[in-house]
Amino acid sequence: MVVVVSLSAAAVLFVLFFGAVGVSRRRGLPRVAGALLAAVLGGVGWVAVTRLAHRMGWTKTEEAVFHQLYVLATVGLPMVGLGVFITTLRGTAVGRDRSLALLVSVGLMVPALAGIWGTHIEPQWLRIDRQVIDVDAVGPDDTPIRVAVIADIQTDAFGDYEQSVIDRAMAEDPDLIVVVGDITQVETPVYDRIRDDGVALLSELSAEGGVFVIRGNTDPGPLILASMINDAGHVPLLDETAEVVIGGVSIRVGGLDWPNNFRPEGSEYLRSYATGSGAGTVDLLLAHSPDAVRNEADWSRVDLVVSGHTHGGQIALPFIGPLWNVTELPSEVAAGGLHEVGATTVYVSTGVGVGRNESPKVRFGVRPSIAILTLN
Numbered sequence: 001m002v003v004v005v006s007l008s009a010a011a012v013l014f015v016l017f018f019g020a021v022g023v024s025r026r027r028g029l030p031r032v033a034g035a036l037l038a039a040v041l042g043g044v045g046w047v048a049v050t051r052l053a054h055r056m057g058w059t060k061t062e063e064a065v066f067h068q069l070y071v072l073a074t075v076g077l078p079m080v081g082l083g084v085f086i087t088t089l090r091g092t093a094v095g096r097d098r099s100l101a102l103l104v105s106v107g108l109m110v111p112a113l114a115g116i117w118g119t120h121i122e123p124q125w126l127r128i129d130r131q132v133i134d135v136d137a138v139g140p141d142d143t144p145i146r147v148a149v150i151a152d153i154q155t156d157a158f159g160d161y162e163q164s165v166i167d168r169a170m171a172e173d174p175d176l177i178v179v180v181g182d183i184t185q186v187e188t189p190v191y192d193r194i195r196d197d198g199v200a201l202l203s204e205l206s207a208e209g210g211v212f213v214i215r216g217n218t219d220p221g222p223l224i225l226a227s228m229i230n231d232a233g234h235v236p237l238l239d240e241t242a243e244v245v246i247g248g249v250s251i252r253v254g255g256l257d258w259p260n261n262f263r264p265e266g267s268e269y270l271r272s273y274a275t276g277s278g279a280g281t282v283d284l285l286l287a288h289s290p291d292a293v294r295n296e297a298d299w300s301r302v303d304l305v306v307s308g309h310t311h312g313g314q315i316a317l318p319f320i321g322p323l324w325n326v327t328e329l330p331s332e333v334a335a336g337g338l339h340e341v342g343a344t345t346v347y348v349s350t351g352v353g354v355g356r357n358e359s360p361k362v363r364f365g366v367r368p369s370i371a372i373l374t375l376n
Contacts, residue, residue, distance in 0.1 A: 001058050002358040006068045009049040010076030017042035017080050021087075042080070046072060064358040066315075066324065071360075074115025081108025118315070118364035123354050124161050126168060129369040131338050131347065134376050135303045137282045143247040147284070148174035148207070149371035151308025152182040152351030154218055156190060158197040165352050166204050169370050175246045176209035179234075180308045180349065181216025181258065181288035183225075185356040191220055195228055202232035209246045212237050214255040216288040216309065218356075222257060237286060239269040241276070252277065254285040260292040270295050277301040282375060290334075290348050291327045293341050304373070305346045312336040312350030312366035314359075322366070336366070347373060 020041045024034030050068050053059045059068075085105035088098060138145060148169045155162055169177065183198060184191055205211045211234040219225050222238050229236040237255020244251050254273045256266050270292075277283045283303045285292075290307040312335050313322020325334040333339045336350040352368040354361045 001053075002064045002067050003071075005050065005053040005059055005064075006071035007075065009046045009053075009068060010071055010079060012045040012049050013042040013072070013076045014079045014083065016045040018083055018087075046076065059358060061358045063355065063360075067358055067360040070115075070118075070315075070362060073111045074118070075112070078109045078112035078115075081105045084108065114364065118362040122363040122365075122367060123361070124164075125367050126164065126352065127367045127369045128168065128172065129337070129350070129371045130374070131371065132374045132376055133304060133338065133345065133347075135282050137280055137303070138249055138375050142249055145176065145209075145246050145249060145251070145282070145375040146172070146174045147306075147371075147373040147375065148172055148177045149180065149306055149308075149347065149349050149373060150177070150352060151180045151349035152216070152311055152353050153179075154182045154185045154351070154353035154356060155194075156184070156186045156356055157194055158201050162201060165370065166201055169205065172370075172372050174207050174372065176244070176251065176253075177205050177207045177211040178253070178284075178286055178306060179205075179211070179213040180286050180306055181214050182218045182308065182351070182353070183213075183216075183228075184220070185218035185353075188220070191224075199228055199231045202229070202234065205232075205234065209244045209251065210235060210242070212242060212253050212255060212286065214238070214286045214288060215258045217258055219258070239265055241273060243281075250278075250281040252281050252283050254283070256285070256287040256292055258288055260287040260289055261294055266292075267295050274301050289327060290329055290341070290346050293344050293346060294328060302344060304375075305344055306349070306373070307346065308349040308351050310334040310336065310348055310350070311353075311355065311363075312348075314354060314363055314366055316365035318365070336369070347371065 017038045020038035021034055024037055084101060088101040150169055153162060213229045213234055213236050215222055215225050215238060226236040235242055238257040241252055241254045260266055285302050285305045287305055287307050289309040293305060310326055313324045316322045321331050322335050325331050327334050333348060336348045339346050349371055350366055350369045354363060
């Protein structure tokens with residue numbers, strides 16, 4: 001429904017804009033005054049449609065506003081620009097007025113290119129983010145441990161793109177694979193239809209140290225997710241810890257269930273996990289949202305927290321950064337990558353998918369990624 005509302009608002013803007021242009025010409029208004037009137041009426045129409053949709057319950061979330069603004073920028077304004085371009089070429093304006101009108105029209109159409117990029121190209125321009133992290137338990141004589149991180153597949157159907165994610169991860173030949181939540185984002189009837197496809201795809205993941213999966217905010221309930229992961233031959237970690245040995249190095253992989261921040265059971269698990277650390281082990285904690293580091297725990301004993309959830313903001317602008325921060329942490333952390341948050345080393349994946357439902361299915365300035373974390 002949010003797509004219908006967004007496109008309808010853009011169409012209303014277009015109709016009111018050129019309706020006002022026609023009226024102003026018939027009344028002999030100056031060009032500048034007519035353009036201002038058309039812009040105001042078009043904007044009022046756009047706001048009226050989006051507000052009405054929210055009042056009627058057709059759109060419900062803050063993400064819908066982002067979606068509507070994105071469609072306005074990449075569809076609504078370019079439509080107006082195209083209309084201005086055509087009417088200028090067919091009109092009687094000459095000289096400076098004609099040149100200015102054509103320049104404005106081209107400027108309004110440029111965001112359409114950003115829309116094509118952000119909707120159809122960058123969301124599938126997958127990259128490998130390689131990070132090297134020093135941990136005390138991996139000595140100079142030990143072979144470095146390579147951990148593949150997959151976050152936020154967040155799909156509504158398992159297809160060619162999702163297959164490419166699995167293929168790229170396996171091509172890296174990691175020692176350990178972690179999937180840090182949000183495998184799907186669908187309602188129950190759709191999940192039931194695509195579940196077996198997800199099991200088949202995830203079963204292609206394999207590593208010497210195993211594949212461990214935690215639950216994110218768009219995944220189904222814990223029992224349903226655990227069943228899917230078990231059927232794929234992997235280990236779900238829902239407030240649980242698994243211990244593996246890779247190349248003689250012991251690794252404690254901890255997994256927080258969702259929600260991972262200030263949930264009593266989660267906080268109790270965190271305290272148990274943090275105090276159970278030993279000097280000779282690598283403590284690798286998986287938490288879907290990096291907000292988990294705001295829990296009360298002795299984080300100094302945890303070598304690395306791996307998260308996703310933020311999608312890197314999905315839309316990030318130069319010199320500004322992510323426009324959409326879904327955490328309580330600073331924007332530079334939400335943008336993804338390796339960070340020190342207090343006494344904790346945190347890696348935040350930009351994820352491989354996009355938000356769905358009322359979110360704009362777009363990436364701009366934030367490429368999807370798989371991480372290869374080399375523990376030295």
